Amino acid sequence: MTLAISIVVAALGGLVALAAPAMGPGAGRAGRILALVAALACAALAVVTPVGDLLSVGGLRLSATPAVRLAELGWSGALVGLGLIAAALRIRPVTAPGLVALAAGLAALAADLPAVAFGGLAVGGAAAVLVPSMPRYGESRRRPTGAAAPAGVVAPATLAVLGSGLLALVLVAWARSPVGAAASGAVVAIQDVAFQSAVGLAVLAMAALVAVRLAAIPAHLWAARLVGAVSPIAIPSALAWGSAAFSIVAITWSEATLGSAGAAIDPLDHWLVILVGVGGLALGALASILHDDLEHVLGYWLIGAAGVTLLAFAAPTAAVVPWVADWTFGIAAIATGFAAWIVVVRWSFGTHRVGSLPGWARRSPGLAIGLVVLLVGSVALPGTSLWSSRASIAAAALPGAPGTIVTAGAALASLVVFGRLLLVGLARPAGDVAAAPPERIGRLVLAPRGWTGGGTGWLVRRGKAMVVANLALGLDLVVVGLCVLGLLISALGMASAGA
Amino acid sequence: MTVLLLAAALVTATGAVATLAASDSRLGLVGLTASLVAAAFVAAPLPDPTVLAVRLTGALLAVAILRAIDGYATSAAGPIDDSRVARRDPAGRLRGWSGSADAGVDSRRGGLEPHLGWLPVAAIAAAGLAAGLSIGARLDVVTASSAAAAGASGSSTVGIGPGDLATELGSAAGLSIGLAALLIAIAAGPALVGSIGLRRAMACLLVVEGIDLIRLGLTTTATVAEEVVAALMLVTVAAAATALAVRRPAPDEADEPVVET
Numbered sequence: 078m079t080l081a082i083s084i085v086v087a088a089l090g091g092l093v094a095l096a097a098p099a100m101g102p103g104a105g106r107a108g109r110i111l112a113l114v115a116a117l118a119c120a121a122l123a124v125v126t127p128v129g130d131l132l133s134v135g136g137l138r139l140s141a142t143p144a145v146r147l148a149e150l151g152w153s154g155a156l157v158g159l160g161l162i163a164a165a166l167r168i169r170p171v172t173a174p175g176l177v178a179l180a181a182g183l184a185a186l187a188a189d190l191p192a193v194a195f196g197g198l199a200v201g202g203a204a205a206v207l208v209p210s211m212p213r214y215g216e217s218r219r220r221p222t223g224a225a226a227p228a229g230v231v232a233p234a235t236l237a238v239l240g241s242g243l244l245a246l247v248l249v250a251w252a253r254s255p256v257g258a259a260a261s262g263a264v265v266a267i268q269d270v271a272f273q274s275a276v277g278l279a280v281l282a283m284a285a286l287v288a289v290r291l292a293a294i295p296a297h298l299w300a301a302r303l304v305g306a307v308s309p310i311a312i313p314s315a316l317a318w319g320s321a322a323f324s325i326v327a328i329t330w331s332e333a334t335l336g337s338a339g340a341a342i343d344p345l346d347h348w349l350v351i352l353v354g355v356g357g358l359a360l361g362a363l364a365s366i367l368h369d370d371l372e373h374v375l376g377y378w379l380i381g382a383a384g385v386t387l388l389a390f391a392a393p394t395a396a397v398v399p400w401v402a403d404w405t406f407g408i409a410a411i412a413t414g415f416a417a418w419i420v421v422v423r424w425s426f427g428t429h430r431v432g433s434l435p436g437w438a439r440r441s442p443g444l445a446i447g448l449v450v451l452l453v454g455s456v457a458l459p460g461t462s463l464w465s466s467r468a469s470i471a472a473a474a475l476p477g478a479p480g481t482i483v484t485a486g487a488a489l490a491s492l493v494v495f496g497r498l499l500l501v502g503l504a505r506p507a508g509d510v511a512a513a514p515p516e517r518i519g520r521l522v523l524a525p526r527g528w529t530g531g532g533t534g535w536l537v538r539r540g541k542a543m544v545v546a547n548l549a550l551g552l553d554l555v556v557v558g559l560c561v562l563g564l565l566i567s568a569l570g571m572a573s574a575g576a
Numbered sequence: 577m578t579v580l581l582l583a584a585a586l587v588t589a590t591g592a593v594a595t596l597a598a599s600d601s602r603l604g605l606v607g608l609t610a611s612l613v614a615a616a617f618v619a620a621p622l623p624d625p626t627v628l629a630v631r632l633t634g635a636l637l638a639v640a641i642l643r644a645i646d647g648y649a650t651s652a653a654g655p656i657d658d659s660r661v662a663r664r665d666p667a668g669r670l671r672g673w674s675g676s677a678d679a680g681v682d683s684r685r686g687g688l689e690p691h692l693g694w695l696p697v698a699a700i701a702a703a704g705l706a707a708g709l710s711i712g713a714r715l716d717v718v719t720a721s722s723a724a725a726a727g728a729s730g731s732s733t734v735g736i737g738p739g740d741l742a743t744e745l746g747s748a749a750g751l752s753i754g755l756a757a758l759l760i761a762i763a764a765g766p767a768l769v770g771s772i773g774l775r776r777a778m779a780c781l782l783v784v785e786g787i788d789l790i791r792l793g794l795t796t797t798a799t800v801a802e803e804v805v806a807a808l809m810l811v812t813v814a815a816a817a818t819a820l821a822v823r824r825p826a827p828d829e830a831d832e833p834v835v836e837t
Contacts, residue, residue: 136799188801192791196805200812207816228772228820235816243787243809254794 079126080141080187081134083119083149084180090115091176095208109164112172116156119179123149139187143571144325144402148186151406151566152179152318155413158559159310162417165552166424168308174208175314177201182322191249194326199242202290202319206234206303209311226306233299234315241290245327248279248286252334276340280331284350284390287327291320291383294357304376309419312372316379317412321405324386328401331393342391350391351474355483358384362490366497371419371429375412378494382408385467385487391474399571400473403466407567411455414560418447421552425517428509431501436510438502443519443553445502447560452495454564456488462570464488519553522546578620585751587614589701592759595778596766597697608778609639611759612810615785618755619792620748627803634807638781638814645774645821701758708757712750712793752793759786777817784813 090112097108123146130141156179160172181201185194208214210226251257287293292300304312335341342350361381368374386405389397423429425441438445457463467487472480522543544551587610594607612635616628623631692700763782770776788806792798798806 134801137801190799190802192798192802193805196802196809200805200808203812203816207819211819232772232820235820239809239813239816243784246806247787247790250791250794257794 078130078132079122080130080139080145080183081132083122083126084139084183084187086115086118086122087153087176087183088180090118091173091178091180091204094173094176108173109160109170112170112176113157113160113164115176116153116160116172116179119149119153119176120157123153136190137193138189139184140189141187144399144406145183145186147402147406147566147571148318148322149179149183151410151413151562152182152314154562155313155318155410155559158417158555158562159313159413161555162420162552163310165548165555166420168310168420169209169214171205171209171308171311171314174204174311177208178205178314178319182319185322185326191326191330192246195242195245195249195323198319198323198326199239202238202242202315202323203235205311205314205319206238207231209315210234210303210307226303230299230302230306234303237289237292237296237299238319241286241323245283245286248283249330251279252330272338273340274343276334276338277343277346280335280342280390280393281346281349283327283331284387287324287390288353288357288383288387290323291386292316292380293353293383293387294360294380295353297357297361297380300380301373301376304372305370309372309375309416309423312375312379312416313409313413316376317409318406320383321402321409324389324405325398325402328389328393329398331390332395332398335393336395342393347391347474350387354384354387354391354474356384357381357387358483358487358490362487362494365490365494369431371422371431374431374494374498375415375419378415378491379408379412381487381490385470385483388474388483389470394473397470397473400466400469403462403570404470407454407457407463407466407563407570410563410566411451412563414447414451414454414556414563417556417559418444418451421556424552425519425549426509426513431498433509434498434501435504435508436502436506438499440506440510440513441518441553443550443557445499447553447556448495448499448502450557450560450564452492452499454560454567455491455495457567461568462572463567466570516546517549519550521550580617580622581620581748581751584614584617585755587611588618588755589705589758592762592782593694593697593701595782596762596775597692597694601774604775604778605639605642608642608781609636611782612636612639612785615755615789618748618752618789623798623803624800626800627798630800630803630807634810637807638810641811641814641818642774642777642781644818645777697762701762704758704761705754707761708754709750711757712753749793752789756786756789756793759783759789772817772820774821777814777821780813780817781810784810 094108094112094115097111098105126141126146126149128141128143128146132139152175156172156175159175160170162168163170163172178201181197181204185197185201188194188197210231289296300316303315307315358381361377361379361384365374365377365381368377382404386401389401419429422434422437422441422444425444426434426437428434438448454463457467468480468484471483471487474480475483589611591607591609591611591614595604595611598604598607613632616631616635622628759782763779763786766776766779767783788810791806
């Protein structure tokens with residue numbers, strides 16, 4: 078029941094907040110506040126939702142598994158943090174579409190019907206991709222949100238998200254049909270060679286849809302263009318959290334399909350998936366290391382991580398499912414912290430190019446702490462959830478030394494990506510970084526300039542002046558908070574959600 | 577095969593052809609409405625009133641949302657590519673939906689804006705229907721008697737005898753798959769290529785409906801929750817297409833993102 082309340086709160090909060098600007102001049106602001114409150118409520122409900130909470134409605138059963146609780150905790154926390162940053166910087170907010178995507182994601186993860194899960198994820202994903210890209214979304218007199226993403230960028234992204242969900246419905250329908258793998262008393266004998274091939278092809282097709290949805294190489298172009306066109310705070314909901322839910326539902330379905338048919342993945346399919354997964358991991362990491370603008374560094378880092386997720390489809394067994402959950406949610410949580418870090422860096426130093434940021438860490442110790450936390454979380458220490466899941470997925474697909482090499486390579490890639498940024502930050506401040514105004518650097522200001530005491534309401538005026546003067550410090554604290562959340566989720570995984 | 581089933585299939589097919597073959601957007605919308613509404617009745621026996629209500633609501637809501645594109649195109653302020661009625665050049669040749677200066681050429685995209693006309697679309701539809709019915713007839717989901725017979729004899733093949741052909745083709749499942757192939761055959765191209773506008777949006781809706789018909793043809797039964805999600809998908813695709821079609825292009829839609837500082 079608590080889970081159902083969470084889903085309703087998220088869905089209603091998001092939809093009302095989206096519709097609010099159409100209701101009047103002041104309604105937009107009220108909508109943004111409502112969205113933040115709804116996200117906070119979801120985070121609080123995630124703490125009290127018991128594992129195993131069950132609800133049946135309209136032939137659908139929703140059960141709160143550890144993966145559902147972890148998604149709710151991490152995703153709603155991410156929306157709260159990113160929403161606060163958007164409010165402080167007066168940039169395009171993403172809490173409302175993120176809430177719609179959260180509601181769809183929770184329902185998808187909790188549902189026992191794969192068709193409902195994939196359909197819901199497609200709807201939620203479309204909201205997360207489309208809404209933040211629309212012109213004038215979140216715009217007001219005091220909040221000029223700038224140019225919207227071009228239609229040529231948004232349309233392929235929407236097509237990828239909706240198309241992957243739609244085609245997944247066809248696979249699910251086939252599996253449920255009398256000639257499919259999951260139907261009891263299947264018409265076709267299980268030993269039939271054609272049937273076995275069909276089952277293997279269906280799993281391969283599902284892996285291909287996951288590759289499209291996660292924007293794994295070579296289906297990555299829509300995401301690579303999207304990250305350059307939207308605000309960084311829109312990227313976690315659009316590319317990370319929704320994709321994580323999709324991959325979990327997909328791997329669960331694949332494992333169940335193979336199991337009910339008594340089939341195994343074909344060796345050719347096995348090596349094809351490994352080729353695409355390892356290739357995507359390597360090329361994504363390379364692109365992330367080489368790119369100069371921070372948004373593409375984040376985007377390609379996510380694309381590289383998708384390669385590891387794909388490896389799970391080379392050996393879809395029941396044991397792989399929780400590893401995929403830990404891996405994808407850990408990556409999504411780290412990506413959230415990274416996105417917040419990028420936005421605040423852009424605001425502080427007026428640039429998003431790595432080459433223009435020498436010395437950023439010396440000028441802004443708060444952001445430096447955040448990046449160090451991200452580095453530790455993404456590389457992951459042995460024994461943590463992210464490390465174990467990465468190693469287990471790689472070992473399941475590639476037993477022995479090759480799996481170990483893939484695991485080490487993935488960890489090294491994250492080390493290089495975040496380490497490069499840290500090294501640039503430790504150089505002598507120059508250019509945009511040196512010229513950044515002091516009020517945009519996170520430092521505690523106890524005596525705001527230009528403030529005068531006395532008169533009525535001086536305490537309120539003092540409070541407001543303190544908030545404005547310490548805005549940069551506040552932003553740094555929110556960034557560090559999101560980075561620490563990412564570290565905790567990546568380190569503890571589903572254990573943090575009571576698994 | 578019942579009369580209602582046959583009528584529903586006929587209206588679905590005709591409406592889909594009218595959606596993409598018509599040169600007038602109003603006729604296209606009427607055709608789309610007829611196709612989506614009739615597709616809800618391609619089932620035997622008819623589904624629960626709840627399921628039917630959900631399907632019809634989703635279909636009508638999706639079309640209502642698409643009306644926004646049509647309304648936007650007719651307003652003086654709409655900088656949209658698709659004209660409300662396909663224009664003709666001085667020689668009387670159709671210019672297609674883009675209404676651009678050169679006959680059939682979309683000046684913004686630099687390529688052809690497809691506008692095939694009634695006969696070609698109907699021919700593609702017929703080919704798609706034939707292919708879909710053939711596939712449906714080869715699948716043993718079509719009639720329970722075929723499935724039971726195959727199971728009783730221990731057969732591992734999915735073929736059918738010639739005597740069952742008419743029954744197989746005329747069943748709801750067979751017609752669903754046939755109609756799905758028809759919809760996807762005529763709509764896949766316009767849905768994937770062309771400028772973002774009403775025609776592409778309607779094609780996307782037909783593709784979604786086709787995929788839903790495949791789902792219903794294969795599974796034959798669905799829960800209320802699945803129907804709600806299917807209706808939501810239809811509405812979401814319509815809303816997404818409308819949002820993309822009516823957006824005003826930013827004056828500087830360039831490659832570099834705007835740094836929001």
